[in-house]
Amino acid sequence: MAIADASPAGTAVREGKLLIGGEWVPAQDGRVLESVNPFDGKVWATAPRAGAADVDAAVRAAHEALNGPWGAMTASARGRLIRRLGELITENATELARTESTDNGKLLREMSGQLAALGDWYDYFGGAADKIEGATIPSSKPNYFTYTRHEPIGVVAAILPWNSPLLLLTFKLAPALAAGCTFVAKPAEQTPMSVLQVGELFAEAGFPPGVFNVVTGDAETGKALVAHPSVAKVAFTGSTDSGKHVMKSAADHLAKVTLELGGKSPNIVFEDADLQAATNGVIAGIFAATGQTCVAGSRLLVQRSVHDELVQRVAARARTIKLGNPLETTTEMGPVAFRDQFEKILSYVDLGLAEGAELVSGGKAATEPDLEGGYFVQPTIFTGVRNDMRIASEEIFGPVLSVIPFDTEDEAIAIANDTMYGLGAGVWTKDLQRAHRVAHAVRAGSVWVNSYRMITYNVPFGGYKQSGIGRENGLSAVRDYTETKSVWIELSGQTRDPFVLG
Numbered sequence: 001m002a003i004a005d006a007s008p009a010g011t012a013v014r015e016g017k018l019l020i021g022g023e024w025v026p027a028q029d030g031r032v033l034e035s036v037n038p039f040d041g042k043v044w045a046t047a048p049r050a051g052a053a054d055v056d057a058a059v060r061a062a063h064e065a066l067n068g069p070w071g072a073m074t075a076s077a078r079g080r081l082i083r084r085l086g087e088l089i090t091e092n093a094t095e096l097a098r099t100e101s102t103d104n105g106k107l108l109r110e111m112s113g114q115l116a117a118l119g120d121w122y123d124y125f126g127g128a129a130d131k132i133e134g135a136t137i138p139s140s141k142p143n144y145f146t147y148t149r150h151e152p153i154g155v156v157a158a159i160l161p162w163n164s165p166l167l168l169l170t171f172k173l174a175p176a177l178a179a180g181c182t183f184v185a186k187p188a189e190q191t192p193m194s195v196l197q198v199g200e201l202f203a204e205a206g207f208p209p210g211v212f213n214v215v216t217g218d219a220e221t222g223k224a225l226v227a228h229p230s231v232a233k234v235a236f237t238g239s240t241d242s243g244k245h246v247m248k249s250a251a252d253h254l255a256k257v258t259l260e261l262g263g264k265s266p267n268i269v270f271e272d273a274d275l276q277a278a279t280n281g282v283i284a285g286i287f288a289a290t291g292q293t294c295v296a297g298s299r300l301l302v303q304r305s306v307h308d309e310l311v312q313r314v315a316a317r318a319r320t321i322k323l324g325n326p327l328e329t330t331t332e333m334g335p336v337a338f339r340d341q342f343e344k345i346l347s348y349v350d351l352g353l354a355e356g357a358e359l360v361s362g363g364k365a366a367t368e369p370d371l372e373g374g375y376f377v378q379p380t381i382f383t384g385v386r387n388d389m390r391i392a393s394e395e396i397f398g399p400v401l402s403v404i405p406f407d408t409e410d411e412a413i414a415i416a417n418d419t420m421y422g423l424g425a426g427v428w429t430k431d432l433q434r435a436h437r438v439a440h441a442v443r444a445g446s447v448w449v450n451s452y453r454m455i456t457y458n459v460p461f462g463g464y465k466q467s468g469i470g471r472e473n474g475l476s477a478v479r480d481y482t483e484t485k486s487v488w489i490e491l492s493g494q495t496r497d498p499f500v501l502g
């Protein structure tokens with residue numbers, strides 16, 4: 001069992017274990033980390049703090065599985081297991097969502113929807129498992145038959161952030177399993193529990209032991225995993241700074257990397273936009289999930305002629321956002337996930353004021369009696385922001401919106417692109433040509449027109465510039481978990497000149 005005490009959240013401290021080679025074990029040196037419920041600031045679960053020896057055991061188990069029954073399985077059988085796993089995740093979505101909401105404070109209603117949809121990923125990528133086809137290539141050399149195979153890359157290490165553990169695990173796990181890889185997951189230290197719970201479903205689905213392993217722990221655990229020479233690929237989601245460390249360490253043994261990193265995404269509203277829809281999109285972009293999403297529309301670029309009206313509408317809605325217990329259905333914004341993040345967000349509010357931005361809404365920790373003990377920050381809006389201010393250029397990862405006016409389309413594009421990031425962007429306009437022009441001109445991996453924050457299994461997702469390397473989701477994601485092998489068959493049976501190439 002992953003979790004020793006399965007009592008409801010808040011009644012007893014749950015104790016997680018590592019999943020290594022199908023066994024649930026403590027860390028070899030017995031260390032644990034505590035997971036705090038951000039709604040009340042209390043420890044609700046503990047999980048092992050895996051060290052290098054535990055990481056080594058997990059990678060070895062994944063290697064054995066690769067060379068064992070999993071590696072020998074047909075692609076069709078693999079696909080069936082992946083789809084079965086997806087069904088089990090869907091069946092357990094409510095319980096998994098409760099775990100994630102308790103671990104990171106995100107709304108149960110968002111997490112329930114998010115996790116109920118995960119089955120689609122396993123269905124899609126499970127279906128892809130037996131369609132990973134190579135090619136027969138007409139030979140340019142006489143008497144050769146050549147073809148390619150797409151073989152599993154090997155052991156994949158997945159390192160996850162705290163904001164959407166299972167969604168971001170699934171972006172990596174579903175295509176990796178389809179490709180035939182085995183897996184070691186390292187959830188964030190703040191949110192270890194849901195990934196362990198999914199570990200329980202692997203045995204139930206019928207996977208051989210060792211295909212999926214979980215090492216809970218902090219950045220040191222992650223570093224040991226990335227540095228392990230038998231890890232063939234690292235799929236990382238987290239901050240840009242950590243991503244750079246991961247890439248440098250992976251380079252020591254030339255492990256392949258996919259990096260999904262931070263953002264400072266622009267939500268661009270033109271004067272011809274439907275302002276009611278845009279208001280809703282701006283709110284969804286920055287206050288949904290308490291602003292703790294990589295694609296948060298944290299810069300609102302608004303054409304000057306509608307600036308005051310849009311700010312007034314967004315501020316009016318922001319003031320009515322209901323803060324509260326993330327497990328309650330009426331709550332619109334839960335707490336920030338943990339204390340350091342809470343303090344960081346409030347320090348950015350002070351910074352914005354010091355930089356000369358004007359605070360039009362929020363800006364403080366919420367102090368209502370029913371929120372006591374939780375890490376709540378009011379929905380916060382700054383106007384008069386210049387794009388070179390730190391509140392407009394650094395990722396805050398919280399409910400803080402920076403509003404920047406513009407006059408022309410060219411200026412909007414220039415401001416949108418004047419960032420080291422390039423993850424998402426929103427464009428609000430009724431002008432079809434402008435919508436496409438701006439969507440093409442913005443240097444970002446996803447552009448939503450008259451919408452914001454859409455992500456699904458069959459549409460590639462990832463970042464330009466320092467928002468990342470590679471794409472997750474979409475069929476091509478499977479190829480990122482394979483190596484291409486070219487096979488040459490000599491057909492003549494004759495001896496060839498050994499000193500001539502070919």
Ligand code: NAD
Nearest residue numbers: 160161162188218219222223238239242245260261262294
């Ligand atoms: P983080 O970088 O602090 O931690 C992410 C994970 O990496 C954790 O599991 C952590 O233990 C581990 N880690 C940290 N340093 C490491 C190292 N040197 N080597 C190996 N592992 C290491 O990020 P976070 O605070 O947990 O998450 C928030 C960040 O994640 C934000 O920047 C956000 O934009 C980003 N994010 C990006 C996406 C995306 O798809 N692009 C999605 C969600 C979150």
